[in-house]
Amino acid sequence: MFVNKGGKQRTSRAGWSGEGEVAIDPDYPTRLNFYQKAPLLEISIEEFEQFALDRLQVLKAIEAAQLRGRDEAEIFKQVEAVCRERMCLSASAGSMAIRHDERRKDHISHFILRLAYCRTEDLRSWFLRYECALFRHRLMAVDAAEKQRFIASLNLGHKQLSKKEKDLMRTELMASCAHIPNFNFENESFLEVNFEDALDLVQHRRVYLRNGYAYVPAMEQMALVIGEFKRRLAASLEMYAKALPRMDEDERLMPVLLNISRQNTGKEYTTDAVAGKVTADDVEPLSALFPLCMSHLHNGLRSEGHMKHGGRMQFGLFLKGIGLPLDEAIVYWRRAFHKSTDDEFQKKYVYNIRHNYGMEGKRADYTPYSCARIITSNQPGAGDHHGCPFRHFSPDNLRRELLVSGVDEADVQEMLQLVTGGHYQVACTRLFEVTQLARARQQGKAAANVASAETITHPNHYFEQAFNLMSPGKQQNGMEIESGANASQHAIGKRWRGSN
RNA sequence: GGCGGC
DNA sequence: GCCGCCAACATA
Ligand code: SF4
Numbered sequence: 409m410f411v412n413k414g415g416k417q418r419t420s421r422a423g424w425s426g427e428g429e430v431a432i433d434p435d436y437p438t439r440l441n442f443y444q445k446a447p448l449l450e451i452s453i454e455e456f457e458q459f460a461l462d463r464l465q466v467l468k469a470i471e472a473a474q475l476r477g478r479d480e481a482e483i484f485k486q487v488e489a490v491c492r493e494r495m496c497l498s499a500s501a502g503s504m505a506i507r508h509d510e511r512r513k514d515h516i517s518h519f520i521l522r523l524a525y526c527r528t529e530d531l532r533s534w535f536l537r538y539e540c541a542l543f544r545h546r547l548m549a550v551d552a553a554e555k556q557r558f559i560a561s562l563n564l565g566h567k568q569l570s571k572k573e574k575d576l577m578r579t580e581l582m583a584s585c586a587h588i589p590n591f592n593f594e595n596e597s598f599l600e601v602n603f604e605d606a607l608d609l610v611q612h613r614r615v616y617l618r619n620g621y622a623y624v625p626a627m628e629q630m631a632l633v634i635g636e637f638k639r640r641l642a643a644s645l646e647m648y649a650k651a652l653p654r655m656d657e658d659e660r661l662m663p664v665l666l667n668i669s670r671q672n673t674g675k676e677y678t679t680d681a682v683a684g685k686v687t688a689d690d691v692e693p694l695s696a697l698f699p700l701c702m703s704h705l706h707n708g709l710r711s712e713g714h715m716k717h718g719g720r721m722q723f724g725l726f727l728k729g730i731g732l733p734l735d736e737a738i739v740y741w742r743r744a745f746h747k748s749t750d751d752e753f754q755k756k757y758v759y760n761i762r763h764n765y766g767m768e769g770k771r772a773d774y775t776p777y778s779c780a781r782i783i784t785s786n787q788p789g790a791g792d793h794h795g796c797p798f799r800h801f802s803p804d805n806l807r808r809e810l811l812v813s814g815v816d817e818a819d820v821q822e823m824l825q826l827v828t829g830g831h832y833q834v835a836c837t838r839l840f841e842v843t844q845l846a847r848a849r850q851q852g853k854a855a856a857n858v859a860s861a862e863t864i865t866h867p868n869h870y871f872e873q874a875f876n877l878m879s880p881g882k883q884q885n886g887m888e889i890e891s892g893a894n895a896s897q898h899a900i901g902k903r904w905r906g907s908n
Numbered sequence: 909g910g911c912g913g914c
Numbered sequence: 915g916c917c918g919c920c921a922a923c924a925t926a
Contacts, residue, residue: 717909721921729924755916763919775922786909866924913917 431504436511439497439550440543440558442637447516453664456520460668462494463517467538474541474750475738487545497546499554522641524665526648530710531669533746536645540638547630559633566599566632569623574598577616577623584616585625597626608635683875686731688740694730697878699870700797700839701782702726704809708793713747718786719794720757724764725776729868734765778866779833798823798832815842837864840873848877 451459469490477483491497495517497510518539525535547555574581574597581598585591606622608631609615616623624632683694695706705723709715715723720741727737738761742753759768766773779796788795797806803824810820819842826835840861848856855877864870 721909725922759918760920764921769919772920772922774920775924777922778924780924781922869924872925910920912919914915 433504433508433511436508436515437561438554438558439499439511440546440555441511441515442562442640443515443518446519447512449516451516457664457668459513459517460520460524463521464668466490466495466542467535470538470541470545471739475742484545484548488549491545499550520668522645522648524668526645526652527669530746532645532649534743536638536642539641540634543637544634547633559629562633564632564636566601566629569598569600580616581623584614584623587614588625599624599626599629601632605636606632683731685733686736688732688736688743691727691732691740697844697871697874699836699864699867700809700813701795702867704797705793709744714745716792718788718792720760722777722782722794724761725774726867728765729776730871734762734767737761737765776866776868779836779864782867783832796832798827798835803827810839813843815839833864836870837861840864840870844874844877853877
């Protein structure tokens with residue numbers, strides 16, 4: 409865990425300003441927190457889960473607000489409302505004991521999620537993004553005195569320029585502030601910080617740089633603090649990720665954490681035709697039921713944090729076909745494109761997603777691509793992951809891809825044979841049999857009592873067949889999650905429970 | 909990705 | 915540089 413360099417922060421003179429007579433909690437002097445020190449976990453399981461869930465709800469609400477909210481003010485309002493409901497932090501209301509409990513909850517819940525969300529790159533970047541957003545929100549919400557008190561307690565080493573130094577760099581400093589509306593050089597003070605502490609500002613050319621130092625106008629200090637928060641949290645998440653495997657075995661914590669990181673907003677599922685309403689969080693677990701073309705796209709998306717246009721079409725429509733509604737699709741893609749900024753995402757991708765769902769222009773509700781279309785048109789080029797693996801992969805690549813999927817040598821041979829004969833969809837059907845069908849048999853599903861499957865004609869057909877193999881034969885009474893269990897069974901289990 | 913507009 | 919509009923079609 410990090411050593412808090414400024415650990416001896418206490419009252420300073422802050423008691424005289426802002427909050428007036430309100431006593432200061434030595435554990436949590438302000439509502440803001442850099443979460444440098446892990447809390448002592450003396451806490452019941454119920455409280456543990458409740459805390460985590462509440463914070464998760466807040467982070468998800470921020471995500472939703474940023475996607476839906478029209479302007480900054482509206483987003484702020486929405487976030488504020490959720491914060492008040494699930495993670496309220498009072499400035500001076502109530503007793504000190506109450507404020508202490510609120511801040512303790514904030515503290516603990518942060519660390520639970522930090523633990524739960526350190527596991528994979530995807531989870532880390534999602535958590536980092538929205539923790540920063542939450543921190544930023546609070547930084548804007550608290551009053552100036554409390555903010556200053558907090559920043560001072562951090563000891564970030566922001567040295568304020570003396571009048572003399574400032575005058576020496578006058579022209580350069582003024583030039584760097586040209587973008588600020590009505591900037592008054594005389595009244596502004598400047599901070600000298602290591603330039604790597606101000607990377608965000610440097611990138612946007614909003615500061616003057618000189619041999620390793622950035623000179624930041626004091627009004628931009630908030631950006632520095634947020635940047636620092638982000639750096640430290642990111643570093644800590646990396647550390648946690650490396651440390652996690654070691655506590656994996658003996659801790660009973662792990663299952664709880666796993667459960668948290670896959671928690672949904674608590675929506676209920678209805679079992680209609682196929683998979684019912686699918687949420688952004690369901691895509692991952694359900695990917696075990698995807699045909700090869702789609703799982704290949706899905707993998708590419710996960711490892712690259714991005715997907716080219718052809719793939720977005722093929723995969724996006726497929727997802728719509730499995731029951732992912734528009735708003736969930738937007739959340740899903742936003743989350744998957746973890747390299748993009750909100751702004752870029754909004755501008756470049758949202759329109760097209762909406763268009764695919766028939767919400768834009770001609771308002772056509774497009775059907776997902778069929779195998780025939782995928783195989784014949786729009787050949788994938790360099791950097792593309794769309795197309796049909798059986799058709800577009802080299803025999804070598806295809807063999808590797810199949811072996812990775814756990815197909816045994818003999819079956820791979822058979823499929824390669826079919827492919828050379830141009831029977832791509834038959835090969836795909838064979839894959840269905842040796843993976844989906846075989847697993848269903850092994851689990852004693854009633855629906856698996858067939859010798860072979862019908863030939864696959866459509867990726868969504870593949871998915872639906874695979875999905876239907878799961879639900880009808882629950883012979884073991886909901887105890888599907890055994891040794892070989894993969895994530896898909898969890899999601900399906902949820903539906904079974906919901907459908908009784 | 910293509911087409912189109914400023 | 916900003917933006918809009920399009921493509922699809924299995925299927926019990
Ligand atoms: S045959 Fe159809 S479903 Fe199977 S991989 Fe090719 S395109 Fe996808």
